[in-house]
Amino acid sequence: MKTAKLINRKVEIINVEKPEFEGSGAIIKVLGCGLCGSDLVKIKHATIETEKNIVLGHEVVGVIQEINPSNKTFKTGDIVALGHHYPCMECEYCKNGSTSMCRTFKKSNIFPSGFSEYIKVDDNHLKYTVYKMSDELENDEKAFLEPLSCCIRAIRRAGFKYNENNKKFSALVIGLGSIGLLMLKGLRAFNVQAFGFDINAERMKIALDDGFSFDENKKYDVVFLTAGNSKAIDSALKSVIDGGKIIVFSSVDDDIKGFSNNEIYYRELSIISSYSPHPADLKLSSELLNRKKVVVSNLSTHYSLDNLAHAVDDSFNNRIFKAYIEI
Ligand SMILES: [Zn+2]
Ligand SMILES: [Zn+2]
16 A cells, blocks of 8 residues: 655655554544644654654544444444544543643554555544544545644633633634634634734735634734744734733744743743643544534645645645645
8 A cells, every 4th residue: 555654855655565454443544634734844854864753644534444343432434533642541641631741642653654545543542532523524624633623722721611601812823824724713613702813914814714803902811823933922922911821832943032031920921832632622623523613624735645745845835725635
């Protein structure tokens, strides 16, 4: 079967053995996989030494091809989307709710990678990270399960609870790539007043057309940083209310210039980060997508697996909003 691999720092499609079903977990025939900003970061920073361990693609939608018939939740033929890492739910990190710091979480993954014709998942994936997706969604919409769940975790870490009256709170998302727009849509589903800003006019327009706005003179209760650019830190500090929260949600290339100690101290700001989803966030993400509380139609540009390198190139050069690889 075909799978994507980084070879000499280039994305290549190679042939490997199809993973075999060994009685536990499941074999999933991949229908498609979204290209995540974190895949681009991995490609950009890969070295010849590290590239063999890089797993490209994790925003998977697929159909269960082989599974133990005793599984009570899933059966052959189910269309599912999934998260690639699962927590143990028993260690101190998991007990504290920091499931993405769990060492099992960090080690676990799908095999061989989301950009493959077939993947193998473990029983714990089936238990914690795999969800059935509605037939009423297009496959590229189903593939938003994992990225939306990451946003939901960030929204929850900002202190918002789903189905609570959050209307009096305002949030600004700085950086309106696909994940920034998804954050806005998630905030709207949580009933938070959601505003967005991007220096790129095209991206700004997508958010405006979706009903979001930006008010330069307003101070926001929470600012989400999804821009992947350290300059956005200054904008966050300018836009947040005294006593407010800044949610760090992306890596930056130039990590030298941090937050100002005194500004954080005298303004009593909370700087909180959010990394990857908790199983509960994947669950809520599946519900919001399946019930169309968050609509992600027409956001993705489709490519074939053979054209993955092209999708990567278009994404690096901001020619497209979000790439979805049909497999
Ligand atoms: Zn992702
Ligand atoms: Zn754990």
